[in-house]
Amino acid sequence: MLTISRLLLATFLSAGLLALASCGSSGSPMATSPGQAETASGDLQLVRALPAPVNTAGGMDQPLLPGDVLTIDVFQAEQLSRTVQIDSRGALSLPLVGPVNAAGKGIRALELELEQLYGARYLQYPEVSIFLKESSGQRVTVDGEVAKAGLYPVSPGTTLLDAIALAGGLRELADQRKVYVYRAFGERKLVANYDVGTIRDGHAENPRIYGGDVVVVFRSQSLVAINSLKEALGLSARVATGIAAIP
Template sequence: MKRFLIILAILLLFAPPSFSATQNYVVGEGDVLNLTVYEHDDLTMSVRVSGEGTISVPLIGDVHVQGLTLGQISRKITALLADGYIVNPQVNIFIHEFKSKKATILGRINRPGLYELRQHTTLLELISQAGGLTKGAGSKAIIKRKRSSGPDEEQVITIDLKKLIEAGDTSQNIQVIGGDSIYITTTAVYFVTGEVKKPDEFSLDGETTVIQAIARAGGFSEKAARSRVKIIRKTDAGKQVLKRVAMDRQILPNDVIVVPESFF
């Protein structure tokens, strides 16, 4: 998680300026816009995009804005006001509340759910907004995206989280768009409990021995019975207990390594 936060901070530091990104934001139903007209305070307002995709502007009435960028809306209102109402109007439109575009993120994430997207929200930004990855998060994010060719057609995008977070590969940090459904995969895990310094759940990254697993858990405590380590393993037949296991034994997904207390 610490590595994730460092990479995220670096990527956000070198993000492009937000103004141009905001001006290219495509407005939808529910968004709240701030409208200002230079030297016309009576036209300064906040207005919500209606279910019909319109906003109401004094002098010119309802203006259809859904599907337009902020820049396009500004030019449209400028032209309407200039048509017999205001000489050389200077119109500015800014987004006040992002409400129209949402994406779902599920799986190994701390706060799974539905999130509103701001401007050009990237995958890392959404992961951060959702509280970051949980322990046991896999190396892939699966994004299901609706194709413009039809509501029932989906595009599936696979993102390599290891390249993105550990290697800082920004090509993996794609923009999330409205309607995206993102699933953070699960990696294989194992558990270390008993007389170790940091008992916990750990991701199983490749071949791992018992002693390596215990080392990741901080090593043996002073009370550990090192010669009586056992593994509780799930099998098709049920639970299997392997006693006095060798330290160089390979562990399997979902193994529970138990380090008992020494009585001496």
């Protein structure tokens, strides 16, 4: 019986060591290290860091969409301040100025337009601030080794750590070093690799996440191997004690 348990243990140890040896060469979308120069593979290009989508102004002003909910604050004019939703035609209905086309515009552009409209007839030097309270079209996909993979809404300022938190955090077998973010950038598709552990430690920037991004957390092959070894050790112990009888 003891000889059989030793044979089983040796077999599982060999399999585990082979899995450990292969770590780092599998489970990622490309073989090229993200620390190297940008690399293209088919239609997908690996970059060190993702640029903001082309439809944003400096990455801070995403175009508004029908269904978005905005909080509009007109300084020292509380009767004009309100929370409104962009209708299906892409317009806002506001006091004094009436319908205003908003869809397709950035927040800053809409602020300037409202300041001009109110300043033309009603207010002297108006100051308008707009906050995107709810976004109807800004969603991010979080997949892989997370607690709850799925589609989640994002708002301006959402980061990679925020997106992972929305998905319930990382699972036990997740590889913090292999978190990939995919993004459409004009006609190209870009992907970047981020180390979540380094970001949490404050040693790397926490990148912003935009609507349409796809976040994929890969499995750690080393943790898979360790779990296999644990199971092997448990099995061999049961065999050695006679719990798992072998005819």
